[in-house]
Amino acid sequence: MLDVFGNLLLFIGALFALIAAIGLYRLPGLYLKMHAATKAGTLGTGLILLGVAIQLRNLHTLTEVILLVLFISITNPISAHLIAKVNLAIKKA
Amino acid sequence: MLMINNILQVSAILCVLMAVLLTLLAVWRFADILVKLVALEVLVNLFICGVGIWALHIHFSALLDICIALSLIMFLSTVAYLQFLVKRKPDNA
Numbered sequence: 177m178l179d180v181f182g183n184l185l186l187f188i189g190a191l192f193a194l195i196a197a198i199g200l201y202r203l204p205g206l207y208l209k210m211h212a213a214t215k216a217g218t219l220g221t222g223l224i225l226l227g228v229a230i231q232l233r234n235l236h237t238l239t240e241v242i243l244l245v246l247f248i249s250i251t252n253p254i255s256a257h258l259i260a261k262v263n264l265a266i267k268k269a
Numbered sequence: 270m271l272m273i274n275n276i277l278q279v280s281a282i283l284c285v286l287m288a289v290l291l292t293l294l295a296v297w298r299f300a301d302i303l304v305k306l307v308a309l310e311v312l313v314n315l316f317i318c319g320v321g322i323w324a325l326h327i328h329f330s331a332l333l334d335i336c337i338a339l340s341l342i343m344f345l346s347t348v349a350y351l352q353f354l355v356k357r358k359p360d361n362a
Contacts, residue, residue, distance in 0.1 A: 180270065183277035186322070190284035193318055197288035200311055201295045206303055213307050217314045224281070225336070228321045237330040242338055248317075251344040255310065255351075262351045263303050 182230035189223030192216050200218040206263055243268055281320060289315050306350065315342040 199212025222245045229241040292315060295308040305318035317336045 183274050185275045186281045190281035194284045194288045197291040201291050213311045221314050224318045225321050228325045240333045257351040
């Protein structure tokens with residue numbers, strides 16, 4: 177049962193990653209592309225890693241996945257913010 | 270039960286592969302350098318997803334160290350490249 181739940185999380189995460197890629201390809205402009213890529217991409221990666229941790233079920237994997245999700249959800253918005261700031265600075269100059 | 274697991278895992282792998290193809294198309298097609306940077310960030314996120322699925326597939330949790338290294342490299346290289354873009358002199362001024 178736990179395996180099915182982990183695989184379901186894996187599938188939902190992969191779907192979110194696909195949505196991120198479609199949004200990156202289809203939406204117009206840098207800011208809309210960044211919106212799709214950052215939010216959906218971060219959620220997809222986190223869900224996939226959580227599904228892997230649920231299925232492998234040992235302490236090493238769980239610790240690493242928690243650290244990884246924390247790190248990704250901290251650094252991904254920071255880099256998106258920096259990209260927006262640099263876009264503003266380049267377009268103004 | 271085993272069949273549900275197999276179907277979910279294979280469809281997750283297919284979704285990630287389609288997302289990688291779409292993101293490579295976006296890197297190849299769009300001319301703006303910041304859009305390319307966002308697309309490369311999504312690509313590294315998808316590689317992290319792929320390495321996670323690979324670690325699940327062969328039941329070897331040490332592969333998640335690759336994910337940690339990739340996420341560190343992604344953040345640091347994005348920040349360094351943006352700093353380079355800000356400090357560069359405009360070549361068509």
